[in-house]
Amino acid sequence: MNAPADIAKVIASPADATHGYKAFKLGSFNFRRDEYFAHITWNTRDGRPLSHTLDIGNFLRALMRDVAWGFFYGGVNFDHVFGTTNHYQTVDMYAGTFNATMKAAGVDLLENFPTEQIAATFASMLDDWTNETFDPFAAPQETGSPYGRKNGNNTPKITRARELAKRCVGLKDDLALRTDARGTLVNRAFADVPQDQPELHPEAGFENEVHAFNLFAFLSRSQVTWNPSFTSVVKFSFMCPTTEEHILPIIHANDRVEWFFQMCDEIHWDCADKTTGRPLARVIMKAGDMAAMPAYCRHQGYSPKRSMLLVWENGSPNLVYEIQKGDAPEVPVKF
């Protein structure tokens, strides 16, 4: 057992003499980047060396979400090979574990780490590998290139605080509304979204209890994509709206049912079995559509235009274990 001070120790090489990036090691996995790609290498369980390659832009966009969301709910697949599963105090990191072909070939590998340890390595890798020209949270049309040799850092953009309301956006001592004055300007795609706010007439003494705000206006001012924030919290009911453009950078394998409400424009979803990757469904969601993603699926969305998506999560810490024991269902309704 490591001493607590050692858990978050990051194992990194000196910067490469040619392209300038560090290489990282976590458990049996090695990570390096070059001008175009992230390369992950490991030894299979019978000792054979294996490698996997991802486009560096895709890798950094996925890594950004995994770091910012604290490994999120359930599984964060970077692609069909590599990813993480959150156990809420520890995190599995794997290659091939949820890929039926690699699993059958016996070349998969899964290792478990204290959350603090994998978080420290991932955050260091994200910071070293992200150049000052690239914002992994931004839509591809709103940021520069992830490619090339090391060129500075973009630490402020990759350490944005996650926006998590305690009760509701705009209440006293809670997450503030987005405004021009705060630097959260209306996005180019939402120039037609009305910015007025509802009238509130609470009885005296209830000013901090009766509340409403313009959610469309709030979302029109989101500076990032595929990054759910909490706008209202009632016990474990989390309303997590977000703006989406281009591709969800991860294939999310939730450990509970997740509801989607398409608030404008459209998103096309690929849904697959979360254990094998076998395709299950295409879901084309247009403005006003609602869908529920079962707890046995993984899903990745494609948003041709910047769109607004309300994600509803049941944040109960016991739910994942109730589903594992069969006490709670993997689907929202049975017909």
Ligand SMILES: [Fe+2]
């Ligand atoms: Fe999801």
